[in-house]
Amino acid sequence: MFRKKERHSDPLIRKLMKLVGKEHVLHRQADLVAYECDGFTLQRGKARAVVFPGETKEVSAVVRLLHRERVPFIARGAGTGLSGGATPLGGEVIISLVRMKKLLRVDLDNRTAVVQPGFVNLKLTQAISKDGYYYAPDPSSQYACTIGGNVAENAGGAHCLKYGVTTNHILGAEVVLPDGEVIRLGEDGIPDQPGYDLLGLITGSEGTLGVVTEITVRILKAPEGKQTILAYFDDVEDGSRAVSDIISAGIVPAALEMMDRTAIEGVEAANFPVGHPLDIEALLLIEVDGIEAGFQSEAEDIVDVCRKWNVREVKVAKDEQEAAAWWANRKTGFGAMGAISPDYLVQDGVIPRSRLPEVLNKIRAISQETGLRIANIFHAGDGNLHPLILFDAQKPGEKEKALQAGSRCLKACADAGGSITGEHGVGIEKKEEMRFIFTDEEIEAQTRIRSVFNPDNLLNPDKLFPQPGRCAEVKQEIKEQQGLKV
Amino acid sequence: MTAMVLDGILPAERAVRSGPPHPLGNDGSWRVYPRTEQEIRDLLTHADREGLQVTVSGGGTKRGFGGQRKRYDLEISLAEYKGVIEHRAGDLTMTVHAGTPIRELAEVLAAHGQMLPADPRWPGSATIGGVIAANDTGPKRLAYGAPRDFVIGVRAATPDGRILRTGGKVVKNVAGYDMNKLWIGSMGTLGILLEVTVKLRPLPPDRGLLLIGFPAGAQGEIQTYVNRLQASSLEPVALEVLNPSLSARMAGWERDTLAIAFEDRPEAVTYQLERAEAERSGMTESVVMRGREAEDWWMRFAEITPDATASIDPERPLISAKVALKNTDVAAFVGKATEQAVQRKLEAFVHGGAGHGISRVYVRGEQEPVLHYLQVLRTFVEKRRGSLVSDQMPLSWRKHFDVWGYQRIPRSLMEGIKQSFDPNRTLNHQRYAGGI
Numbered sequence: 001m002f003r004k005k006e007r008h009s010d011p012l013i014r015k016l017m018k019l020v021g022k023e024h025v026l027h028r029q030a031d032l033v034a035y036e037c038d039g040f041t042l043q044r045g046k047a048r049a050v051v052f053p054g055e056t057k058e059v060s061a062v063v064r065l066l067h068r069e070r071v072p073f074i075a076r077g078a079g080t081g082l083s084g085g086a087t088p089l090g091g092e093v094i095i096s097l098v099r100m101k102k103l104l105r106v107d108l109d110n111r112t113a114v115v116q117p118g119f120v121n122l123k124l125t126q127a128i129s130k131d132g133y134y135y136a137p138d139p140s141s142q143y144a145c146t147i148g149g150n151v152a153e154n155a156g157g158a159h160c161l162k163y164g165v166t167t168n169h170i171l172g173a174e175v176v177l178p179d180g181e182v183i184r185l186g187e188d189g190i191p192d193q194p195g196y197d198l199l200g201l202i203t204g205s206e207g208t209l210g211v212v213t214e215i216t217v218r219i220l221k222a223p224e225g226k227q228t229i230l231a232y233f234d235d236v237e238d239g240s241r242a243v244s245d246i247i248s249a250g251i252v253p254a255a256l257e258m259m260d261r262t263a264i265e266g267v268e269a270a271n272f273p274v275g276h277p278l279d280i281e282a283l284l285l286i287e288v289d290g291i292e293a294g295f296q297s298e299a300e301d302i303v304d305v306c307r308k309w310n311v312r313e314v315k316v317a318k319d320e321q322e323a324a325a326w327w328a329n330r331k332t333g334f335g336a337m338g339a340i341s342p343d344y345l346v347q348d349g350v351i352p353r354s355r356l357p358e359v360l361n362k363i364r365a366i367s368q369e370t371g372l373r374i375a376n377i378f379h380a381g382d383g384n385l386h387p388l389i390l391f392d393a394q395k396p397g398e399k400e401k402a403l404q405a406g407s408r409c410l411k412a413c414a415d416a417g418g419s420i421t422g423e424h425g426v427g428i429e430k431k432e433e434m435r436f437i438f439t440d441e442e443i444e445a446q447t448r449i450r451s452v453f454n455p456d457n458l459l460n461p462d463k464l465f466p467q468p469g470r471c472a473e474v475k476q477e478i479k480e481q482q483g484l485k486v
Numbered sequence: 487m488t489a490m491v492l493d494g495i496l497p498a499e500r501a502v503r504s505g506p507p508h509p510l511g512n513d514g515s516w517r518v519y520p521r522t523e524q525e526i527r528d529l530l531t532h533a534d535r536e537g538l539q540v541t542v543s544g545g546g547t548k549r550g551f552g553g554q555r556k557r558y559d560l561e562i563s564l565a566e567y568k569g570v571i572e573h574r575a576g577d578l579t580m581t582v583h584a585g586t587p588i589r590e591l592a593e594v595l596a597a598h599g600q601m602l603p604a605d606p607r608w609p610g611s612a613t614i615g616g617v618i619a620a621n622d623t624g625p626k627r628l629a630y631g632a633p634r635d636f637v638i639g640v641r642a643a644t645p646d647g648r649i650l651r652t653g654g655k656v657v658k659n660v661a662g663y664d665m666n667k668l669w670i671g672s673m674g675t676l677g678i679l680l681e682v683t684v685k686l687r688p689l690p691p692d693r694g695l696l697l698i699g700f701p702a703g704a705q706g707e708i709q710t711y712v713n714r715l716q717a718s719s720l721e722p723v724a725l726e727v728l729n730p731s732l733s734a735r736m737a738g739w740e741r742d743t744l745a746i747a748f749e750d751r752p753e754a755v756t757y758q759l760e761r762a763e764a765e766r767s768g769m770t771e772s773v774v775m776r777g778r779e780a781e782d783w784w785m786r787f788a789e790i791t792p793d794a795t796a797s798i799d800p801e802r803p804l805i806s807a808k809v810a811l812k813n814t815d816v817a818a819f820v821g822k823a824t825e826q827a828v829q830r831k832l833e834a835f836v837h838g839g840a841g842h843g844i845s846r847v848y849v850r851g852e853q854e855p856v857l858h859y860l861q862v863l864r865t866f867v868e869k870r871r872g873s874l875v876s877d878q879m880p881l882s883w884r885k886h887f888d889v890w891g892y893q894r895i896p897r898s899l900m901e902g903i904k905q906s907f908d909p910n911r912t913l914n915h916q917r918y919a920g921g922i
Contacts, residue, residue: 108717109713109716109717109813109814110812110813110814111716111813132717132719153660154660154664156658156660160658164631164635165658165660167634167664168631168635181896183895183896183899184894185894185895187871187872187894188812188871189812190810190811190812190843190871190872190873191632191810191842191843191844192621192632192671192808192810192844192873193810193873193894193895194873194875194890194891194893194895194919195893195894195895195900195919195920196667196668196671196672196895196899196900196903197634197667197668197670197671197672198895198899200634200664200666200667200670201663201664201665201667201668203664204660204663204664205663205664209663221716221717221718221719222719223719223721224719244576247576247578247688248575248576248599250599250688250689250691251688252687252688290721290750290754291719291720291721291750291754291757291758292754292757293751293753293754293756293757294750294751294753294754295754297751297753298751350654350656350657350658350659351656352574352576352577352579352655352656353576353577354574354576354577379658382656382657382658383577383656383657383658384658417654417655417656418654418655418656419654419656419658419659419660419661420661421659421660421661422656422658422659422660423658423660424660425660426660426661426662430661434661434662437654437661438651438661438662439651441648441650442650442651442652443662445648445650445652445665445906445907446662446663446665448906449663449665449668449903449906450663451902451906452899452902452903452905452906453899453902464662464663465662
């Protein structure tokens with residue numbers, strides 16, 4: 001019997017199917033819907049196809065084909081990014097790396113692990129915890145996000161204050177360049193390879209310089225112990241001052257997180273309530289770790305600092321379960337906003353931590369002026385703020401108002417000497433806001449580097465950098481074209 | 487180049503005509519000492535326009551590091567472009583001029599109970615800019631990281647007259663490309679560092695140092711001990727292996743030595759010293775130091791040999807090399823480098839970080855045996871996918887030894903990056919890996 005072979009009308013799709021197998025290419029409109037955006041849902045676009053290579057050779061072959069045919073393409077992991085870095089703008093082929101999800105090697109003596117890009121962040125710690133090791137970068141989405149995506153975004157997390165962000169833990173990578181050539185950086189995780197630090201440059205390049213197909217990461221020995229402290233403040237400024245005093249006391253906590261009243265209302269209404277009082281203005285969640293003999297006295301000092309700043313209540317977790325409950329409550333904080341608002345927009349500004357009270361006041365003013373509630377959940381220790389702008393997309397004009405409020409929060413951070421993003425990336429969301437912190441010349445220096453790797457701008461095109469041109473009208477027009485009315 | 491030209495940019499007393507070329511190379515027919523950003527920018531753009539070749543120096547400790555040219559036209563010294571611009575103690579960040587010596591920074595910071603998380607060599611003369619450009623790190627890299635971990639912002643001048651800022655002043659920042667990384671270890675081939683913003687740490691409340699002397703040839707035993715220590719929950723800030731000749735100077739015994747440092751609250755330091763001491767075998771001997779004494783030991787360690795500004799014995803110059811390997815190959819490398827030196831009757835100090843992978847070799851001898859020695863070591867290292875880079879060698883020797891070794895990074899990318907900053911090859915031409 002002959003069955004009529006299904007031949008796709010788009011020759012590119014046929015070629016892709018030939019390279020990776022028919023079952024590993026999605027091209028039907030209905031199948032592409034799930035790839036219209038990532039975790040930044042306010043802007044969507046249609047991909048031409050999604051292809052799922054199973055190994056580096058296939059990634060390279062697909063990239064070579066797309067490069068030859070001048071078809072733009074995007075690498076994608078779990079799609080948990082919060083700035084639209086993996087969102088197609090229209091017509092790109094998405095190279096999904098979720099099939100490449102193996103943990104290839106663990107070398108405990110050298111404290112390294114080698115993973116494929118689609119390997120999920122949390123699974124690494126789960127795989128090595130029995131031996132007493134862990135992988136430090138812990139973005140809130142770590143149960144789903146991939147390490148390849150973490151490299152693209154230079155992801156952070158709650159524990160960056162002491163242990164650094166993704167870039168501090170990446171020792172080597174295999175990278176498919178935008179023309180399909182495969183290079184290896186940092187062989188076997190050996191540091192200081194002679195030559196420009198391409199590994200450092202590619203980490204955080206939001207998938208615009210190459211497709212990472214294998215990653216060597218540093219793993220750490222779990223600390224001897226840790227202690228978690230929770231402090232409730234009736235005044236945000238007291239909480240902020242306590243943060244500063246903890247740092248100036250010479251303590252580097254593993255984590256130092258803060259939530260304000262609106263955020264607390266959200267987390268207490270969501271899936272992991274722990275009974276925080278609803279009438280406090282700020283809470284601090286602090287973790288110290290290390291050698292037992294050292295962090296015990298650090299914890300005592302932290303309690304003293306909180307008391308000095310009029311804490312209403314401060315308590316040390318009595319056991320691991322209690323600490324885990326506090327952390328679950330915090331880590332699901334973004335999603336928890338769904339319990340008190342139909343929609344929310346997460347922002348990601350950074351400020352010098354000493355400017356905390358001043359910037360929080362500015363955010364409060366933005367909230368009052370726009371009439372939108374803004375919850376604040378942030379990594380107070382490193383000054384990374386996450387204003388959560390609550391809105392209702394069903395109400396005409398609210399989405400636009402939320403975007404505008406978000407942009408104004410970033411401006412406030414930039415004006416305080418900070419940055420527009422600490423861990424979520426620029427993506428499509430904050431392209432124009434790059435101008436808050438960089439001059440045209442400084443942006444051009446970066447696009448020149450992009451051209452060295454990605455001269456035709458085929459790999460993840462039009463992300464990260466604003467469109468050239470200074471004048472406000474042009475910017476306005478671009479935003480309107482993107483459907484983001486300013 | 488004439489003094490008159492330079493006069494227009496900076497006063498005559500800050501432009502000095504050089505004497506005979508330095509045996510280590512990397513000097514200029516003229517040496518100038520700018521004090522302002524404008525002066526640096528003007529000197530650089532003037533040179534770029536006129537086709538003059540420029541090199542940059544700080545304290546001069548890296549003069550013997552790389553480079554093929556007999557001499558550059560102009561040496562821009564940042565020795566007078568120094569000082570703290572802003573210390574935001576509450577934010578644990580600091581912005582400084584690139585020409586500031588490490589020790590000057592350390593003193594300012596110590597007054598606030600803070601430190602730069604770095605222990606590079608020759609802190610009295612090495613400048614922050616030079617340490618970053620040469621990516622120089624010390625034993626405590628294990629805990630505190632390298633320049634790529636503590637540099638959060640840079641302001642630099644490029645030869646075409648641009649002043650570029652990369653990064654920022656905050657400790658966490660992913661806006662745009664992480665361009666800071668390009669300045670680190672790139673030997674001043676992309677621009678002149680003007681200002682650097684660094685992440686700081688609190689000074690540790692206490693320090694402890696445990697020196698363990700192992701019987702000769704006990705590399706395997708050192709590795710076993712290191713593995714055991716690393717598998718425990720102790721948090722050493724240094725795990726440095728010293729060969730017998732270096733130990734003779736630093737520990738007072740001629741054995742392979744493991745230097746283990748702990749920096750924490752006093753009770754945690756005591757606890758860790760005791761645990762580490764308890765783990766050592768009866769074949770070893772040990773010494774413990776605390777506080778000031780431990781700190782002074784590391785200060786001496788940072789000056790194992792004189793820096794490149796010392797006078798040079800033309801027959802038997804001091805040669806140094808930096809070796810990068812997997813952590814578990816470090817003790818074996820120190821053993822190999824020692825044994826090879828003994829065979830060749832060369833005097834060599836060797837040490838390596840068993841927790842961070844960087845080793846250093848200092849050797850004195852005549853050209854042929856020394857270069858052969860380095861070649862043998864490089865073969866050993868490259869077989870293990872590591873690298874050996876000679877960071878001090880006279881210019882005449884560099885004609886016979888590729889200081890950078892095998893290049894794994896595609897040339898097109900290296901060239902492309904250079905091209906996008908310095909298309910006319912004005913800065914530190916031929917000083918970097920791959921002849922960049």
